[in-house]
Amino acid sequence: MLPRPHDDGRLSIGLDIGGTKISAGVADARGRVVDRVPPVPSPPDETAVLKAVSALVDTLRSRNPGIAAVGAGAAGLVRWPEGRILSAPNAACHDMPLRGLLQDSTGLPAVVDNDANAACWAEYRTGISASHMAFVTVGTGVGGGLVLADRLFRGRTGIATEIGHMIVDPHGTDRCGCGTVGCLEPLASGRALGRYGSAAAAAAPGGALAALADGAGRVTGEAVTAAARAGDPAARAQLERLGHWLGIGVATLVNLFDVELVVVGGGVAEAGDLLLDPVRASFRRYVTAAAHRDLPDIRPALLGPEAGWIGAALMALDHGEETAPAPRPGA
């Protein structure tokens, strides 16, 4: 692991542009939170997204003089270093050159990357960390990032490490949001946990999970986690099922990337070892040549839901060579 930068007094604004809300705050070069604003709902179109983002930046700058840069992590496919959002889950942004737009509207050097890459960078820089590490985030969907030799791995154009779209069950029945059958995401996401919980509730109408179901018989992933923590065996079995699939994905990541640490974040990871123990067991079962490798630790992320904006803020400060003005939109 590289030595962490000293606090050099520079401050940066970070933004996390998700499918449902936009979070933002100010961090220093060590990733410490200096300021934050309440999240706002994600607007439905690009113009409104840019307007909302500009308002958040203005608010934070007015309270924090000397902001040096701005970074944004966005859900979806983001081309790097151009900072163009190719597509976003809620379709609010489509082929949107956000980095250039941000630079124009703020006059600050800006970076824009995928939200999971940003969260990975925050964990690497301030949380649990290793020079070669995988970060897997399990929330509504499944995403992640890779740090290789102390650098965020982005591939050729920035759209690498689509961890939720590793093909792990090609002849299965669950279609991914991306349209493909077989991706990890529909088997290992918070949404999958809700689906597993709903099926278990229907199978045991007198059980603890059924008591948590809504009028339509649906159980949320959060409810499954809560019931598992309270000791319900059926709820724990659903986390084991999720962990089984996640461990399969982690095994493929380790077989391909040879990392020494795997960090699991996102809302579902708040289940702690109720999720991670099954992940570890499944990983050991599926990783190749276990006897010949130092098996990586699989550990929970230290940063919570603010990892995205904090990582984006750090990225803006860390990648000085990449903060030259982006091509103007449309140019």
Added chain:
Amino acid sequence: MLPRPHDDGRLSIGLDIGGTKISAGVADARGRVVDRVPPVPSPPDETAVLKAVSALVDTLRSRNPGIAAVGAGAAGLVRWPEGRILSAPNAACHDMPLRGLLQDSTGLPAVVDNDANAACWAEYRTGISASHMAFVTVGTGVGGGLVLADRLFRGRTGIATEIGHMIVDPHGTDRCGCGTVGCLEPLASGRALGRYGSAAAAAAPGGALAALADGAGRVTGEAVTAAARAGDPAARAQLERLGHWLGIGVATLVNLFDVELVVVGGGVAEAGDLLLDPVRASFRRYVTAAAHRDLPDIRPALLGPEAGWIGAALMALDHGEETAPAPRPGA
């Protein structure tokens, strides 16, 4: 792609230490074959492997004065840059510090890497090539390598890119040679093609494949390819089945590594488009966000069975900074 080195007059010995035979030859800095010796059978233990390798090196040096380096590609897990063979398929080598042993016995700077990495490097340096490319070799097993930003990607310790061990069918029935159920290799290797062909022969006793079966009803992968080339629909269906699985593996590679080119080599790739067209179709079905990416070309390798030793010879010339003497065995 980086400019290819000019021919600087340096020559290098390359070795490909496989499960059944050892191939060797001399190449120049552009990967042109200057000399070669007939392959010898792979010996059953480490002492005999080292003796056979030394004899091949002696023969080639006696005929080619001015050899500058020696490189070996070995089947199995190889730690880089140490050049230690952690394990080999036929168990001849186990925790064998081949790089140091080669340097001691020849007095030449040496490198030792995984055989598929070596073949990948040969293809990158002399064949079809791109700055970000995946190489998949389909022979008895399935292996491969990745070139990222014009460098061979080896991960932290050298044992990355175990492409044959991506988990693609975790609830399947076919156990991999590594002991795991779900790996790509038992579904997409030459051995798998033989198994598919044998099953098809049994299902159609009057068919072309049954006519190719041995006394025990077994068909080889080579026989299936030959029958497919001759137009047998059942044989073509087996290549399609293989290509289906291989395309799934390629989709995960592209989702994770964002490469611009995928090169398929190894003996089974000699089936050409009878294999690659199904690979391409399966890849397009399983890759995520196809509409938002430049889909990589999937092309057959240009180098044949000599890719391994040629790549090892090139690696020995290309990685000058890594050819400092390895730690002495046992030190």
